[in-house]
Amino acid sequence: MAWYSRFIVLYERVFMKVFLLRFVFALLFVLILTGCGEGQLQGEGAIKYAPLDPVDAPFKMDELSLPVITDRVVNILDYGAVGDGKTDNTEAFANAIDHCANAGGGRVLVPEGKWYSKAIHLKSNIDLHLAEGSEIIFSDKFDDYLPVVLVRVGGIELYNYSPLIYARDCENIAITGSGKLNGNAKTWWVAMKRRETKEFFKMAAAGVGVEKRVFGTPEAAIRPSFVCFFNCRNILLEDFTIGGGPNWTIHPVYCENTIIRGLSVITDGPNNDGIDPDSCRNMLIENCLFDTGDDCVVLKSGYNEDGWRVGKPTENVVMRYCSSKRGHGGLVIGSEMSGDVRNVYMHDCDFEGTDRAVRIKSKRGRGGVVENVWARDLKVKDMQREAVILNMVYSSDKKQAANAKPPVFRNIHISNLSCEGAPTAILLRALEDSPISDVYFKNIRISSKQGIVCENVRNIVFDEVLVVREKGTVYNIRNGSDVKISDNLVAEGSEVFLEVAGAGSSGISIEGTDLSKMGEAVVFKDGAAKESVVIK
DSSP states (O other): OHHHHHHHHHHHHHHHHHHHHHHHHHHHHHHHHTTTTHHHHHTTTBOOOOOOOOOOOSSOOOOOOOOOOBOOEEEGGGGTOOOEEEEEOHHHHHHHHHHHHHTTOEEEEEOSEEEEESOEEOOTTEEEEEOTTEEEEEOOOGGGGOSOEEEEETTEEEEESOOSEEEESOEEEEEESSOEEEOOOHHHHHHTTTTOOOHHHHHHHTTOOGGGOBOOSSSSOOOOOSEEEESOEEEEEESOEEEOOSSOSEEEESOEEEEEESOEEEOOSTTOOSBOOBSOEEEEEESOEEEOSSOSEEEBOBOHHHHHHHOOOEEEEEEESOEEEEBSOSEEEOSSBTTOEEEEEEEEEEEESBSOSEEEEOOTTOOOEEEEEEEEEEEEESOSSEEEEEESOOOSOOSOOSSOOOOEEEEEEEEEEEEEOOSEEEEEEOBTTBOEEEEEEEEEEEEESEEEEEEEEEEEEEEEEEEEESSSOSEEEEEEEEEEEESOBOOTTOOEEEEEESTTOBOEEEESOOOTTOSEEEEEETTOOGGGEEEO
């Protein structure tokens, strides 16, 4: 039996070697398939996005960083997607995203073609990449956006139809590429025109819990946003064209470290804002083109009681090198700003044909503070309303204020702005118990039908300003205190430079300004005292 024992020993040795070799090969295969875990994310296996140019903001701001996502590629074609514009690819998108996320993340490739889909939900470490010639066309059937998800609508948390693209509690997510996102939302616009519910405003004011604010039915319908990232971080949106969504177009809520660059937002539906950062911090928006049916970029932070309950400001936002062809405002803040908006910097932007270039809007009942806002180096043309407006009497919101809290606007700087054509140059309109304060204009050139109008303001500076207007006075100030007008240029044909009204006007000074060619330098009305103005 010795030969048998030797045979068994030899067999065991050979078997173990074969087993070990198979185990090693299997392990290598798994590591290759999964991208070698986190090590690849930190090495050469990460997607190489174009680097960021430095951000030089006039306030302290955390350094922005691009998401870190492995360069693994998962093609939706491999999951049964058909790019004929009719076949339902919802399952293919979901399976591709799930597989890629489970393998450690990567790029979900949408190749050339027209890809019809219901709601798409992203996950952490996913880049949805829209290749050149690709277009995702979204369903216009409302039930295709169920079950409901947690969102924020008009500054109020609730459960509603899913946004067309949605992510919640994710990190390192992106939508990139030169393709197109088509919201296909005309059915939403028509159906909801008269029957969209506003009940959630009453529920929030009455303190009804978020878990009970459930909508997303024909009887309680609210149009969803197009793209909504909810409580996410490390986000990149880059290079694609988007439009035709049911409601707001790009709506980051409670997000941090977001980079939006190179987008074309072309949309014409009701409430089709371009980008609505909502209680977000540390964001860069650059090199984007806007042609919208509402505001281009509009910063928000919650509505009245629900905004105070959440208590998250929008802060540290930089917008640069952007342009617009149409929209209600270039850079807008409000009206939902109850959680505060601060540290905002826009520069080197061009706006043509928008209603306004800079617009800050609110009303009594909002509370909240807008502060530390800078806008400079702006070229503006053919405005439909004011070149710049700061307005605390926002009339588009018809709901009666349930409280007396006024908003606060302060520490706002606008410089190096040129505007060719506007009905009104600048409008500052505040409340008697909450004047707009500490606003500084420098090197402003505007041609307009009407000049500069101020009501209930304090500590305002107009330095090196030229307003060429068709009629009326250059400055109309009602109940303004500590207003300094310095080194202004006066256009030929000006009749009245300054009209002062209201007993609350005081401490107004004009200096370094040649008024010798004026018909009347200053006119006083409605109880304004002559001592309220000093000419130096």
